[in-house]
Amino acid sequence: MTDHKTSIAVxxxxxxxxxxxxxxxxxxxxxxxxxxxxxMLGPSGSGKTTCLRLIAGFEQPxxxxxxxxxxxxMGVPPYDRDVNTVFQDxxxxxxxxxxxxxxxxxxxxxxxxxxxxKRAQEMLDMVALxxxxxxxxxxxxxxQRQRVALARALVNRPSVLLLDEPLGALDLKLRExxxxxxxxxxxxxxxxxxxxxHDQGEALSMSDRIAVFNHGKIEQLAAPQELYxxxxxxxxxxxxxxxxxxxxxxxxxxxxxxxxxxxxxEKIQLQPANSAIPAANAGxxxxxxxxxxxxxxxxxxxRYEVALQGGGELTVMQQxxxxxxxxxxxxxxxxxxxxxDLLRLQD
Amino acid sequence: MTVSASLKQPAAxxxxxxxxxxxxxxxxxxxxLLVPPLLWLGIIYLGSLFSLLLQSFFQLDDxxxxxVMQPTVGNYLRLVTSTNVAIITRTxxxxxxxxxxxxxxxxxxxxxxxxYAGGRMKALFYVAVMLPLWSNYxxxxxAWKLILAKxxxxxxxxxxxxxxxxxxxxxxxxxxxxxxxSTSYIxxxxxxxxxxxxxxxxxxxxxxERVPRSLIEASSDLGAKPGETFRKVILPLSIxxxxxxxxxxxxxxxxxxxxxxxxxxxxxxxGQAVYQFQGTSGDIPMAAxxxxxxxxxxxxxxxxxxxxxxxxxx
Numbered sequence: 001m002t003d004h005k006t007s008i009a010v011x012x013x014x015x016x017x018x019x020x021x022x023x024x025x026x027x028x029x030x031x032x033x034x035x036x037x038x039x040m041l042g043p044s045g046s047g048k049t050t051c052l053r054l055i056a057g058f059e060q061p062x063x064x065x066x067x068x069x070x071x072x073x074m075g076v077p078p079y080d081r082d083v084n085t086v087f088q089d090x091x092x093x094x095x096x097x098x099x100x101x102x103x104x105x106x107x108x109x110x111x112x113x114x115x116x117x118k119r120a121q122e123m124l125d126m127v128a129l130x131x132x133x134x135x136x137x138x139x140x141x142x143x144q145r146q147r148v149a150l151a152r153a154l155v156n157r158p159s160v161l162l163l164d165e166p167l168g169a170l171d172l173k174l175r176e177x178x179x180x181x182x183x184x185x186x187x188x189x190x191x192x193x194x195x196x197x198h199d200q201g202e203a204l205s206m207s208d209r210i211a212v213f214n215h216g217k218i219e220q221l222a223a224p225q226e227l228y229x230x231x232x233x234x235x236x237x238x239x240x241x242x243x244x245x246x247x248x249x250x251x252x253x254x255x256x257x258x259x260x261x262x263x264x265x266e267k268i269q270l271q272p273a274n275s276a277i278p279a280a281n282a283g284x285x286x287x288x289x290x291x292x293x294x295x296x297x298x299x300x301x302x303r304y305e306v307a308l309q310g311g312g313e314l315t316v317m318q319q320x321x322x323x324x325x326x327x328x329x330x331x332x333x334x335x336x337x338x339x340x341d342l343l344r345l346q347d
Numbered sequence: 348m349t350v351s352a353s354l355k356q357p358a359a360x361x362x363x364x365x366x367x368x369x370x371x372x373x374x375x376x377x378x379x380l381l382v383p384p385l386l387w388l389g390i391i392y393l394g395s396l397f398s399l400l401l402q403s404f405f406q407l408d409d410x411x412x413x414x415v416m417q418p419t420v421g422n423y424l425r426l427v428t429s430t431n432v433a434i435i436t437r438t439x440x441x442x443x444x445x446x447x448x449x450x451x452x453x454x455x456x457x458x459x460x461x462x463y464a465g466g467r468m469k470a471l472f473y474v475a476v477m478l479p480l481w482s483n484y485x486x487x488x489x490a491w492k493l494i495l496a497k498x499x500x501x502x503x504x505x506x507x508x509x510x511x512x513x514x515x516x517x518x519x520x521x522x523x524x525x526x527x528x529s530t531s532y533i534x535x536x537x538x539x540x541x542x543x544x545x546x547x548x549x550x551x552x553x554x555x556e557r558v559p560r561s562l563i564e565a566s567s568d569l570g571a572k573p574g575e576t577f578r579k580v581i582l583p584l585s586i587x588x589x590x591x592x593x594x595x596x597x598x599x600x601x602x603x604x605x606x607x608x609x610x611x612x613x614x615x616x617x618g619q620a621v622y623q624f625q626g627t628s629g630d631i632p633m634a635a636x637x638x639x640x641x642x643x644x645x646x647x648x649x650x651x652x653x654x655x656x657x658x659x660x661x
Contacts, residue, residue: 079569
């Protein structure tokens with residue numbers, strides 16, 4: 001990675017935000033690097049949106065410090081911060097045209113109207129809405145509004161862009177398209193994107209790093225691949241992708257490890273019962289016999305619920321191939337996996 | 348049980364059959380629901396307005412006292428005589444001033460109710476705003492007559508503050524001219540503003556409440572200080588509420604004939620003129636012509652409001 005990544009865009013130092021007895025954010029410390037696409041992922045009420053609002057300045061921390069580019073932001077109002085937000089409901093001004101909306105920040109900064117309109121128009125062109133400037137927000141579709149909100153924030157050339165579930169209101173197809181576009185725009189403008197979402201797929205596909213929030217704390221902060229392949233806690237393993245969680249007792253019986261463990265459904269292989277594990281894997285494989293309880297056909301793959309001999313159940317994902325082993329419900333099977341795919345979790 | 352018996356439907360009652368009938372014909376249901384109010388609106392409401400318009404083109408025969416049913420614009424020509432023009436401008440001017448003052452007082456109150464007051468405080472404000480409407484209108488106007496009288500509370504306080512001369516000087520100004528507040532236009536204005544204020548507060552409050560918090564945050568996020576956010580976002584978005592409130596205060600003031608009769612100078616307003624023409628002199632056509640004036644003024648007023656974009660954010 002290039003050296004600009006080493007400078008810190010936003011820093012949380014022991015930050016808490018309490019609402020009465022509720023600890024929305026509970027003593028959180030982390031750094032967001034300059035130019036990175038950083039996702040804050042978590043279920044609703046996990047504190048991710050509050051963290052975003054602390055950066056924007058809509059909330060002040062109860063304790064601790066939020067710093068932007070090294071400057072502590074205590075008592076600095078939103079309008080004096082070099083960050084801009086794309087709101088979940090887009091928050092477009094209904095009484096202004098699209099072009100006026102995009103030019104709003106520049107108008108406030110007293111940029112002359114000729115330059116303001118030129119820059120706003122350029123931004124609209126970038127989000128492929130160049131010919132929509134004269135319309136009112138109410139005349140746009142959800143996806144178009146979303147892009148106007150993005151243009152309105154980016155036109156101010158903020159050092160950090162905050163996005164609060166920006167794709168939450170869009171349908172699946174549009175959402176996937178906008179994910180690609182957002183990522184491309186981020187590469188193009190090169191500024192820090194801080195992205196709040198509860199959609200783990202979105203976070204995995206777009207981010208450089210992801211902070212997983214739960215109960216006001218960060219459970220794990222890592223790159224997508226590490227987060228998926230090395231979840232540190234049961235919560236992360238369960239929230240990011242699908243996981244088989246093994247209680248210490250089941251793990252003890254299957255593997256000899258006396259701790260909570262997790263394994264991804266696609267890391268488990270199925271074979272006919274009593275067949276031999278491929279020689280190449282035999283050395284480091286763990287195996288158990290079981291019976292297929294149910295089969296869910298998902299197109300590219302199938303999902304099997306397998307009851308294990310001696311108790312317990314595992315979910316297994318297998319690709320559907322012509323030649324592959326595709327057991328039916330009630331069929332006895334052998335399950336195996338590489339020992340390294342089994343993850344010990346922290347409690 | 349035989350198969351045919353088990354398939355037999357339970358005998359449906361009349362109401363249930365009627366419900367099913369309506370359920371499968373939503374247009375019929377709509378028609379049944381809409382026809383009575385539409386009849387009311389069309390015949391009683393618009394019909395009487397139309398007959399008013401018609402009446403205004405007839406004329407009273409001064410000798411017989413009968414209405415001559417021949418179309419003429421005579422009444423309208425009488426409207427533009429100087430006495431009647433004075434009545435009209437007096438009333439419209441009063442309505443405009445009352446509206447401006449009511450808006451100026453209502454806006455901060457409505458703003459506080461919509462943006463800051465929460466829970467119990469908001470309920471308290473609602474009650475405080477509505478409470479005067481629960482008591483009798485005449486009683487409230489009489490109360491103001493006493494408060495504004497020469498011997499009333501306001502004069503007493505002002506005199507004890509040593510400002511009696513100032514008040515007398517204000518009351519001696521042209522147009523205002525009155526021996527006390529209760530016999531001057533100032534008293535009329537105060538009473539009008541008091542009586543119509545709730546009709547201004549509530550629409551503004553509703554409009555402000557509809558402005559999402561995120562819009563205010565977005566404005567602030569884009570660099571606008573609170574004052575700028577107010578001017579560029581909150582105020583424009585509350586204009587429909589102000590317009591709605593002003594339609595109430597303006598039209599109610601145009602039509603009222605009790606307040607100007609009881610408080611203020613004895614110079615008549617439109618409402619009193621209508622009352623006098625149809626009551627004292629029995630000139631129904633002239634009264635009808637006069638009654639068309641507030642309608643015309645309101646039409647012009649709404650056209651201007653629309654021109655200035657008052658309804659754009661609706």
